[in-house]
Amino acid sequence: MNNIIKDEEITKNMSGVKNKFMVFSGKGGVGKTTVAVNMAYRIMSKGYKVGLLDIDIHGPNVIKIMGLEKEKLTSTNKKIEPIKAFPNMKVISTASMLQSEDSPVIWRGPMKMKLIRQFLxxxxxxxxxxxxxxxxxxxxxxPLSIAQLMPDLNGGIVVTTPQNLATLDAKKSVRFAQQLKIPFIGVIENMSGFICPHCGERIDIFKTGGGQKIALEMGVEFLGRIPYDQQVMSLSDEGKLYLENYKNGTPVSEAFNHISNKIIGLC
Ligand SMILES: Nc1ncnc2c1ncn2[C@@H]1O[C@H](COP(=O)(O)OP(=O)(O)O)[C@@H](O)[C@H]1O
Ligand SMILES: [Mg+2]
Known part of the structure; x- marks a missing residue:
């Protein structure tokens, strides 16, 4: 089923990129971008060089969450220079190539694949x-294009929220990875419990454990849970990274620490 495309240009261009993980999910709004961006930041803060590739062509939010909207792409020697969000973090997104941030992209599949190919x-x-x-x-x-163009992907990470509907979609994503023979790294449960804005304690007013349950049912790894914290949302609305503001010691920063250590431990 996975028609991997052998592409020498991609292999050559990506030869310095050692480990590659794709964050995906069946549902929108579950926190994929938040997880991808903060995980990248956490891994970087442990001393690694990080690349962040936003392939969400219709809703490219990485740039917005990181406050990089004004950064335009440049090119040297026929190569596109990614945005340097930090000295050790390179970012690329469709958003940096678009004229206006509120106009929709109306593209069919082959055009999307062409753009993703160009990113690689x-x-x-x-x-x-x-x-x-x-x-x-x-x-x-x-994600299909990545599966085909990147045969050496380390694996996929599925983000879900705890409720049944989201976990049902997350199950589909796990099956999608299995059918495409993408190695499956594990499930992250986001918005799991609520951090009280007054005392900072975690309160389980929402359902929790849905992500862990599907991981168990499908025989895949559970990478951890990230609680709901208003600060995550407010800071991302302002184009600021949560982890840059709360490096350690909060339930959310500790959750990212735990998950990032697991990812690093795999390589
Ligand atoms: N753990 C969290 N606590 C609070 N808000 C969150 C959390 N995770 C994500 N959000 C917020 O939820 C919204 C959707 O998140 P986003 O990462 O864009 O989801 P997706 O990429 O899956 O569509 C954003 O406004 C984001 O700030
Ligand atoms: Mg997103």
């Missing part, structure tokens, strides 16, 4: 220890 063959990634790929919701052209 024409961007000057250089040496990257960990590349995190943020995908759109669902099991469509974008």
């Amino acid at each position: 063959s024409d961007v000057n990634w250089g040496v990257v220890d960990y590349m995190i790929i943020d995908s759109p919701p669902g099991t469509g052209d974008e």
